[in-house]
Structure formats: structure tokens, C-alpha cells
Amino acid sequence: MLPKQRLIELMQEEFPKCPVCGSTNGYEVSGLVGKYARCRTCMTKWQLFAQNQKILELTLHELPKDGSSLYTITSTKTPLFTIIGARLPTGFWKNLRLDKEVNWDFLSKNISEDVSKAVIAEKEEKLLHQWEGSRAVLETKVVKGNTVETTKWEPGFLLLSTQRLLWLERRVSGLLKKVTSLLVVYEIPLREIRGISGDSGDSRNWHSPKNISVVDNKGKNTFLLQYAFLELFKPITGNAIEIRRKEIEAEKKKERLHVMLDFSFLKTYMEKGGIIMQVLKCPECGATIEFPKSGTETTCSHCGKTIYAQDIFEKVKSLLE
Secondary structure, three states, X not given: OOOHHHHHHHHHHHXXXXXXXXXXXXXXXXXXXXXXXXXXXXXXXXXXXXXXXXXXXXXXXXXXXOOHHHEEEOOOOXXXXXXXXXXXXXXXXXXXXXXXXXXXXXXXXXXXXXXXXXXXXXXXXXXEEEXXXXXXXXXXXXXXXXXXXXEEEEEEEXXXXXXXXXXXXXXXXXXXXXXXEXXXXXXXXXXXXXXXXXXXXXXXXXXXXXXXXXXXXXXXXXXXXXXXXXHHHHHHHHHHHHHHHHHHHHHHHHHHHHHHOOHHHHHHHHHHOOOOOOEEEOOOOOXXXXXXXXXXXXXXXXXXXXXEHHHHHHHHXXXXX
């Protein structure tokens, strides 16, 4: 049995840089017989398999704390967290390369058809990922004149989209023939999330449900979810929040431009580029519309569609560039 200090030396020799984060800060070895090594920087933890003074294989035992478990493995095009618990040779870890981006296509394949059918998506909203589990719901009862609060665990799915976290309650109805249905009973807009906390775990309890708390403007929401280590749930949701923030900023910018840019400016801009336009074509029905002399928007008299000067400007700009 190799002593802990020797295992640290072997890890340094095999991996002078951490396979996950590239740090050179070294490792800590733990366990009664020194079976685990942890990167001092990203906190990734591996189970070690050594023989004849050499580390032969490593198992990803605990996910990194810096969110990189969500990054895509270049060779497999799958996220790093998918190999938790897998016993892999040192050669795999030496050649490991991570693309620092989220593979949303892979994550969205987790969404079941029943869940997607139960949700009415907003305009341009995309469904990203789901977790199965339970939601804590407080129930108030009056017992012998006293008000008593109890916690009920409501089964269902937590769904992440580009705009919201939605809770879909699983309901069972029918006496002789049981029918299961899903109903959206609660949602948290991503822009209102103020904090996320929860349980960590390792490869031994990867399949066990974990406590996750999401704090929004109304308070704390508690869930018990499968495959939802904090090291994974938080970066997935955090990336979705960042996408939403960028969308909101883009929408605000477009609204400001709609106010600033009118048809008189657009006409001058086009004439400088050699374009003289007397009429417009409605993008919805194709009807001819007289080119407005001013204003930021006009309405098609045939189909009622609103046409913005900003939208025409973007198209004209692409032609002149």
C-alpha cells in the first residue's frame, strides 16, 4: 500500500497540471489508505488506482467547484459531469481537453416529451434542461384551535428555460385506471433569482436526490432533485441567467433605438447610400405602403402589422455594408 506522500508525488509526476483546470498548485490526498486526490484549486476529486509505484486509472469522484463540470469534453462532445464514477486510464486524463462552453443541445435532450407538452413557451423561449424530484410546499392547518404548519413534498419536475424556472406538479387521477398529468403550478423568472444553495455529493450518491434552494423576490423555494449536485445545478442555472440578461439588454437597446431612429433619419441614410424609396412592402402580407416622412413606426392598412423604422434600417444597413 502506497503512503499518502508517495501518492502525492505520483500525482505530481503524472499530472504536473490539473487535468481539469490546468493549475500547478498541487493536490491533497485523503482517505484511510490514501485512495483519493483533490486539486487544490478547482477542488476536483479523483479516486486513485495504483500498482507498482504507478497510478494506472482515476475515477472522477467529486465534481469541480468552479463550474467546469458543465464544460464540453472535446473528444466526446459531452459535458464533463457525464463521466462521474467512470474508471478511466491516466491517458484519458492527460489528453483531456475542455471547451469552455455549455452544450445546451445535449442538456435539452434530457427534457421528456410529457414535460415539453405541458408547457406553453413564451415568444423565443427555449427549454434547456429538467430535473425530476419534489418541491416543498407549506400547508397550514388548524388543529384543536392551534395553527400548525407542515411541509408537503409535491412530486414533479423542475424545468429550466431561457426565461424561467418552472415547477410542474405530477398529478394522478382516476380510480380504476390511473392517469398521470403534469401541470405548471409555479414559476420563477430568471431575472428574479437572487441566490442558489444546495447539497454537494460524490460518485457514490450521484443518483440520490439532493436538496436545492432557489431564492427569488418572494423568498426561498426548496426542492429535492435527482442529479442536482450544487456544483452542477448552480452553473447550469447561472449560465441560463446570463443568457437571459443578455437578451434583456438587447431588447432594451432595440427599444432605445426604436425611439431614436425614425423614418426621416432612415430616408436620409438611404439617400446617402444611393437608395431612393417611395413605397414599402409589408413583410407580412406584401401590400404596398407609402414610405412615411416621419415617425418611428407605421401600420399596414391591409393586415394591420406594425412596421418599425429600426427593422428596415437593419435590412438596409446590411445591403449598404
